[in-house]
Amino acid sequence: MRAPTVRNLCTLSALFRSRLTRNPNTKVETFRKPSSEFEVGFGSELQHSSEFDLPRDSSRGDLVDEDVQVSALLCSKQDKGSGYDEVDHEEKRKSAVAIPWLPDLSHGKLLAKRELVRERKSKCISKYSRTHRFHRLIKLCADKLGTTQAVNVLGQLGRKTGVNEYNALIKVCVQKARVTDDEYIALSEMSKAFHLFKSMRDCGYPLEEQTYDPLLRYIIDMGLVQEFQLFSDFIKAENPGLASRLGYYEMLLWLRVDNEEMIRDICEFITVDDREDTSALRVSYLMALCESDRKMQLLDVVKNIDIIKLLSVESIENIFQSLRRLQLESVAEDILLDLRARDHDADNISNFIVSYAVGIPNLAVEDIITKVNNMHGILEVLPSRSSYEKLILHFCGLDKVGDALDIVEQMCNAGFYLSTGVLQFILQICEESYEYILVYQIHSIVCRYHLELNGEIARCLVHFCVRIKDFEGAYKIIGDLEEMNFKPTTNMYNAIMAGYFREKNISDGLRVLKHMQVANVQPDSQTFCYLIHNCETEEDIMKYCEEMKQYQIHATKEVFMALVNSYAACGKLEKAKQVVLDLKLPKKALIEIKSVLVVALASHGQLSEAFLVYEQIKTAGHNLEPKAVTCLIEELTQHNGELDRLLLLLKEVNDLDYWVDVCFKVILYCARNKNLSTAILLLKQLKDKFENDEIVMEALFDAVFVIAASESTHLQIGLDLLWAIKDELDLMPSRQCLDFLLSACAKARDLNNARLIWREYQIAGFPYNVLSYLRMYQALLAAGDARSASLMLKKIPRDDAEVCSVIIACQETYSSVGEKKKQGKSKGRKSKDLNTSSSDMCSL
Template sequence: MRAPTVRNLCTLSALFRSRLTRNPNTKVETFRKSSPEFEVGFGSELQHSSEFDLPRNSSRGDLVDDDCNTAELSALLCSKQDKGSGYDEVDHEEKRKSAVEMPWFPDMCHGKLSGKRKVVVRERKQKWIFKYSSEDRFDRLIKFCADKLGAAKTVNVFGHLGRETGVKEYNALIKMCVQKARVTDDEYIALSEMSKAFHLFKSMRDCGYPLEERTYDPVLRYIIDTGLVQEFQLFSDIIKAENSGSASRLGYYEMLLWLRVDNEEMIRDICEFITVDDREDTSALRVSYLMALCESDRKMQLLDVVKNIDIIKLLPAESIENIFQSLGRLQLESVAEDILLDLRARDRDADNISNFIVSYAVSIPNLAVEDIIPKVNNMHGILEVLPSLSSYEKLILHFCGLDKVGDALDIVEQMCNAGFYLSTDVLQFILQICEESYEYILVHRIHSIICRYQLKLNGEIGRCLVHFCVRMKDFEGAYKIIGDLEEMNFKPTTNMYNAIMAGYFREKNISGGLRVLKHMQGANVTPDSQTFCYLIHNCETEEDIMKYCEEMKQHGIFATKQVLMALVNSYAACGKLEKAKQVVLDPNIPINSLIEIKSVLVVALASHGQLSEALLVYEQIKKAGHNLEPKAATCLIEELTQHYGELDKLLLLLKEVSDLDYWVDGCFRVILYCARNKNLSSAILLFKQLKDKFENDEMVMEALFDAVFSAIAESESTHLQIGLDLLWAIKDELDLMPSRQCLDFLLSACAKARDLNNARLIWREYEIAGFPYNVLSYLRMYQALLAAGDGKSASLMLKKIPGDDAEVCSVIIACQETYSAVDSVGEKKKQGKSKGRKSKDLNTSSTDMCSV
């Protein structure tokens, strides 16, 4: 969405503009003392900042709202139903507890499970990069609270929960305000969000927290992007007043602002300041200005500055690297070589020079990967320096970022041949890119490099190597990797064997999966909860289930959430549905895990013909105030649609699905259910919801609509009418044009229903939608005309179909064989001879056409 312009946001600083105009040297601190309007801040003229007009606890500076029921809000915070985070049920009595006594994060385990933190850690997916880090989880928690309560009340509630509102909390709230301002198209909302950010700045000041770069960076970048010059000055003055050490760093943002608004005079003055002022106390500010200039495309100004300063004296190595990145983007090779030669002549560190060369080469736009290495080697040769460890790794990471893992491995071999050792972090990154790009085949080359150069390993690297072989179904190769690593004195881990076991079970090779356990015992590797999760999930008898449960006890392994889910599925697969139900009766299961396990039970019951029992478990979950897991909800929707369930229940289940992918799947099934039952209004309602979710992605919308009309075309001919009604609704109520595929499917449905009138309507829709007729549309209309008995029109349509394709000819002949001889009984008796002649003419003409 478009960002608010300077004109749209001019009201933002209306309270200050007159004073700034009269006395531009007046400091913001003066306004604090003299102007009551300043204490209200941004957006006060529009909303009077009602959310922030709260009495303040003078001892802490926290915002306090007397009307806010703290116990209820803290209960909301602790019982939020965000999937994947822990929460406990808060009953009526608990709401009356002191807010300070309520835990920030409720215990994740109860009873015997409370001592299983190590097991819980092992439950996590064994990857080196998690989708959500702890920082991500905290940001999502902040967002949830701020959405429900508002920014000010969130600060208030945190205080009453016994958790001090610190810099981390304020940063998250400020960041969220900026994000909301960025995505909105409404200047009033943008004003409101910036007002909240401004007051959060003030609240941090009152609490004595410093305004560091992590705090002000999002706000200043938003102001820069929207070109708000005076607002930038206001925020800058506040930041400088509270953090005098930030003055030099703010120069970086100031330069970005002038570049953004194309203020040539200020840009020229700053460039002159960088080159002329060589005082020691201004060096940090000059560096900040120069780093911002390096990010721009101002070639002439950058050249002028670089040629007139001593970059070695002014800049540290990291900043010099930025200079070379900028020179690479601007393709100023001669300038880069001159600076490098100067650095070399002054005996600068050769490792740094090698880094600068790579920084320059990888920044050149549109430089092919195969041309980067010659460029780097040539520049190293000119300067008579050898590549360094860091420059090798920089190249490797650059190639991996381009998904050129093969080229990255070429650099790895060059690096190892030069006597350097690849770090485990870089090796893990290479494996990560291989997994993301599905280049599992490279595992053999990586394995060879590891063995030849005796590279250092860790458990995750070993697991990835084995996992890649398993993904290629090369189980012998996986075992060979384990053996080779043992020869390198690397002890195989449980996760490596678990990867092989999971691969065998995915291939339904039960005996192969069971053999892995014997290999683990032979290698003296202890199984873990994930091992038994795989074993239990693939048990074929109740006796096997009991055997592995007993072995778990012998190894001292507790039943984790995944193990309990496996028990539910395994009992159901063995036909022991009552035992599957008993799994969820364990009182020691934490409530958040219990909901997930019950969701698995719902799927197991529904897929094994116990739909009524599954609905009972679903009702229990609802009564407890929770929702089914998305996968379970879509499974229940599927079963209900097949058994003609109640539409209200289907819509309720769909409403509870939070995951978008699962929601789309469920929505598709409910739309088809509505189509089969000719419930047009509900189908249109769901189409509107699809449009709301994907209004900016026409390709997704088109694919979803095509899938629905495809299913209608394949269904009974009695469903044609609702397909037509949906088509008109898409045009009239959703204001969307149908895709070509939608029209193709409906035309096929008309042929199936022998409906000539609607076939002609659909035929006209192609022209209305601007789709030119093609061979497929001609064939479909020819089929519809034959099916409806309009042989004359069919003959005319046949002349428009090219006859130089054998497959097209076979379709034409098949249509004639299917429809030409079919007519009403009365017409057969009345016009038998003429009908025969017509059929013969059609066959003859099509045969002649296809023989050309």
């Protein structure tokens, strides 16, 4: 079996990243709170005996059972049409005995995956808006200083505390109240929010819905009737125009506490009171009712009001969304027929149809299309442009881009034009789901219907062709867009150039610049960044630097980084060092560029020089970029560097994603060098960071034991880790971990430890499956215990031909061990199980 590598292990840390933002399901626990605490915060007039419903994390993800992955974990399947006899017997035996636990990740696939991750990361970074960073800053201030002091500090910093600041602070209070199990903390946070409301009033700021919505929803979730009344009265007093909108929250409260009398009175008010000045309040009540599961009350109200007179188009759509959720199709059809009979706008009716159809639970795409077509036919209306686009967006949200494109075809044939926003969204979904092959269909639609384009859409079309390595197709798209009077952009050519270089096709990558010159498209700094990064000689580097000057393109941070890497690749490490001394180098990017230099030096064997640059950065009071620290740790582990230096570097990594990666590397280094105490110390740190996530902890446990299965000499360190983690970390091993160790026992022909691991399956509560039986059977044969192996063989299901092949291969591989054990016994006596043929075994 091929030994797992550090690269294999590091890919597991991606699971940690995906789990960091997991949204756990919650369960509700209640406790009673004393009114005296509220009297302190809100005033002595407030007395109540209601209950908090605070969420507690009770989620635990489920792992896919290993039995489902049996065929993937066994040796790769033979060609069904070739037959057993046509396969080389020796090769089959070798591959069958090795029962891998993870599929091998080739270096090429890892590079491709890293490139995709790099692209996604750059997109994610672009999505971090100023608002996001602002809220993080406010939260940090509130956490460290408290809400009142945060307001004062912002004022001292010269920043006026405006509506956005107050809204952010109120959200912080609500979030703290939601997550706490301490009733006094929850009461304190509500009191702070109340005083922030007062402070806003004193500053002359109006109380709008974005301000009070988080707090009112929290109060509703807790079922706090009197507190709701207090805040509601305060908001009405400050902004009387909000009285009708507050009816929405009032209805949500009565629904939450199941106050049947109030619900009944409000439903009667909606249907009976038809005064114009109460219409806004009635709509608010109705919209809240639509969000509930009260089918009878909703039906009674809908049947007794004039929908067209009372509700806006958006409110009617909410009605249909509620009807579809409650599966009241006949009522929805009656309302649509009534709207059609009263000559309501046909486009709006088409939108209502789609709004209703796309929300029917568990309805397949084909059924949605059928439902939409049938309802349009019954009502004798034609689909509108907005209803087409709504359907397209819905299918894209389901990752059914092919079906969405079919709707685009129908829409264009009906004479409508697809908006650039919707087309760009389709391309975004294609990119996220890696459906680059759909570029041909999208390109065809764009050309046939002359759809309006923008720079991002054109870039995506070219980029998709590059992704599927159809470079000629990418050039063809550029030519077709020119015929549509869309001027090619630099980004389009940059995408082609990057694709060629990614495929190591340097000559064609360099030729892209000539195509740009012919097309009269000016290169930019990114173009020269690609060119310089892929230079093979110092002369080429200088040539492109001169061309940058001719085009009057200023060198960016990325260009300087490319220069460092390119000089290093050419073996000109001294020139690479001189790049960071350039006076034109952006000062803000100096540390990043020096970090690139550290990586270049370390990866080209100049580890001591890399540490000199590292020391310079530290002396200047800065920190090395996490990627550079990771590179240094990798190089140190490969060259058996000092453990103390490794641990020191690990402490400097502040980014959790990188920290998990390098922590795994150091743990592996400790395991390989049999430094158990340090490995356990690092495992404790990992446990502290992810102690509330059982799935992450299980992945952690698996990753540590990669080393145990790589070589038989590492079996003891794997066993020591097992007992230490059980005793010191109080963790139970996972099935994959035990599989690792059992395979290692088979390699080492260690029968005693194999039996210990076998008992660990029962202790951990894992039922034995076909893989565990096969591994133990292999371990027993390897150790020469033919009798126990024969008993184990009877427990292995043999209805799969590959399982039979593994059994036969194990018998042939370890038969010599059994023969040695049988010396002195009758030579004519042979094990019946060992002579079982492939056909006989599969028929058992």
